[in-house]
Amino acid sequence: MIDEELQDQAALYALGILSAGEAEAFERALAADAELATLARELRDAAGDLARVPEGTAPPALKARVLGEIAGARRAGPPVWLPWALAACLALCCGVLGIQQSRLRQQLLAASEADPLPQVAIYSLSGPDASAPGGRITVAWAPGCQRGRVQITGVPAAAPGKDYQLWAVDAEHPAPINAGIVRVDNQGCANVDFQPGTRAPHVQAFAISLEPLGGSSQKTGPILFSGKD
Amino acid sequence: MTDPDGQNAIDRALIERAARGEQAAFSQLYDRLSNPLYALCLRMLGDAAEAEDVLQEAFVQIWRNAARYDPAQSSVFGWSVHLTRCKVIDRLRRRGRRLRLYVPGDDADDPAARVASSEGDAADTVGRSELAQSVRRRLLDLPVEQRQAIELAFFSDLSHHEIASRLGQPLGSIKARIRRGLLKMRTGLEQWT
Numbered sequence: 001m002i003d004e005e006l007q008d009q010a011a012l013y014a015l016g017i018l019s020a021g022e023a024e025a026f027e028r029a030l031a032a033d034a035e036l037a038t039l040a041r042e043l044r045d046a047a048g049d050l051a052r053v054p055e056g057t058a059p060p061a062l063k064a065r066v067l068g069e070i071a072g073a074r075r076a077g078p079p080v081w082l083p084w085a086l087a088a089c090l091a092l093c094c095g096v097l098g099i100q101q102s103r104l105r106q107q108l109l110a111a112s113e114a115d116p117l118p119q120v121a122i123y124s125l126s127g128p129d130a131s132a133p134g135g136r137i138t139v140a141w142a143p144g145c146q147r148g149r150v151q152i153t154g155v156p157a158a159a160p161g162k163d164y165q166l167w168a169v170d171a172e173h174p175a176p177i178n179a180g181i182v183r184v185d186n187q188g189c190a191n192v193d194f195q196p197g198t199r200a201p202h203v204q205a206f207a208i209s210l211e212p213l214g215g216s217s218q219k220t221g222p223i224l225f226s227g228k229d
Numbered sequence: 230m231t232d233p234d235g236q237n238a239i240d241r242a243l244i245e246r247a248a249r250g251e252q253a254a255f256s257q258l259y260d261r262l263s264n265p266l267y268a269l270c271l272r273m274l275g276d277a278a279e280a281e282d283v284l285q286e287a288f289v290q291i292w293r294n295a296a297r298y299d300p301a302q303s304s305v306f307g308w309s310v311h312l313t314r315c316k317v318i319d320r321l322r323r324r325g326r327r328l329r330l331y332v333p334g335d336d337a338d339d340p341a342a343r344v345a346s347s348e349g350d351a352a353d354t355v356g357r358s359e360l361a362q363s364v365r366r367r368l369l370d371l372p373v374e375q376r377q378a379i380e381l382a383f384f385s386d387l388s389h390h391e392i393a394s395r396l397g398q399p400l401g402s403i404k405a406r407i408r409r410g411l412l413k414m415r416t417g418l419e420q421w422t
Contacts, residue, residue: 004405011408015382016314017389041303045233046415048307050383052361053368056268062281063259066288070252181297195293197286214302217319 002036010036014043020212020220024161027213031160123206125227135188137225139166139206146199150182150206152190158183158210165211166194167219169226171202181215182208204228233304236360240305248295255292261357262306263288266313272384273317283320287313318386367414375410378403 002010009026012018018026030037125137135155141148150166158164163183167176179196207226209219240261246254266287270280291309298308368376381392393403 004408007412008404008408011411012382012389012404014411015379015407016311017382017387017392019388037301041301042415043411044303044311045307046411047383048303048310049233049364049414050368050379051265051269051306051310051313052364054265054268054272055361056264056271058263058267058284059277059281062267062285063256063263066259066285067252067256069285069289070255070292180294183297197290197293217315 002033002039006036007039010040010043013040014047016047020216024212027161030213121203123227125206125208125225127225137208137227139227141168141203141206143201143203147193147195148179149191149193150179152182152184153188155184155188155190157188161213162210162221163213163215164208164224165215165219165221167207167209168196168200168203169205169207170200171204173198173200176207176219178215178217179206181211232356233360236357237304237306241300244291244295244298244305247292248298255295258291258305259288262291262309265306265361266309269310269313270317273314274321279320283316284313286320287316290316321386364414371410371413375406375413378406379410379414382407 006029009018009022009029013023013026030040121141121143123139123141125139127134136153137150137155139148139150155164163181165181166179168179169176177196177198177200179194180192182190182192182194184190205226205228207223209223210221212220240258243254243258243261247258263284267280267284270283270287271277274280274283287309290312294312298305302308303311368379371379378392378396381387381395382389387395389403389407390400393400396403
């Protein structure tokens with residue numbers, strides 16, 4: 001049986017009203033207790049049900065805007081060739097050290113069938129010092145269509161109750177822009193497409209921090225990897 | 230028929246298809262989630278235009294992160310609600326505002342309060358409507374002090390410390406009220422109460 005104090009924390013966690021420190025401590029407890037994790041999930045769903053209480057109807061025109069934005073994002077840039085071109089680009093980055101960026105861009109230009117051609121910037125991320133986790137992280141970023149791909153090899157999984165989160169450091173935004181959480185598989189690899197929630201026209205660097213499970217709306221954890229193009 | 234698990238099974242199938250890029254599936258998911266999420270945004274923001282903006286951001290985020298949905302963490306609806314609430318709070322903090330303090334029972338000034346949409350399969354719509362009615366009944370059935378604490382926690386951006394201060398109650402009492410009330414809200418958790 002879970003003690004009442006942990007049950008209290010589970011309820012507050014489900015409502016999202018714990019402080020960052022309290023949430024972090026609770027997530028450590030979650031990672032170690034399957035029964036507590038089950039209760040937390042049920043309470044989160046109970047909290048979510050509260051959203052059914054207010055009545056209202058979304059404006060009909062909003063659906064078209066949402067679907068239009070999604071479709072527009074899918075059509076932005078050269079969607080047909082960009083994924084495999086990025087994959088090819090990243091495979092080269094991860095397999096051969098010291099590849100010249102200009103050579104990569106030439107390869108992407110040659111692979112493109114679209115006109116006009118977007119720029120693709122390559123960022124190699126590394127840890128600040130020897131204490132950072134090992135592994136290789138490369139980000140390919142197309143600022144024109146605001147999409148990118150992060151490829152990770154040989155990075156250990158995040159600690160229980162934690163997630164790696166990608167951030168874009170943009171010259172026009174004082175705070176890092178959330179680009180989503182990234183989870184590695186059993187081999188420490190990940191290959192994830194991302195699209196930041198906020199437009200980032202002048203990305204100077206990408207970084208990966210360690211955040212509470214599920215990520216944070218603002219960076220709260222330590223930077224483990226960062227890199228400029 | 231209220232069947233949260235059945236509703237979630239439908240939502241899960243749709244979000245898995247959306248994660249594979251199926252816009253038709255995402256369109257169906259939008260139909261299922263948009264009304265309660267919009268009503269939530271409107272209740273918390275108090276402004277229809279802002280509610281529309283935030284809801285649009287939320288659904289775009291749902292689309293982009295569909296592949297990251299983890300069923301071990303919550304239902305699809307719970308995940309979407311959490312994401313949407315974060316968007317609401319982010320919007321207000323960027324503008325340096327606090328959430329409008331939700332006062333229980335103040336539907337009178339809600340300009341968009343309407344009957345839920347009838348889009349989608351009729352039987353499924355009825356199911357979701359009955360689920361919503363079930364949630365409202367369970368909330369109303371709570372002791373008033375539990376309902377008050379939960380509504381302040383969910384529809385405002387107050388911390389549990391601030392709720393205790395606002396209600397003039399010890400922190401431990403507030404935490405216990407929230408816990409007991411939330412446990413009663415969830416079908417199948419009766420053994421915990």
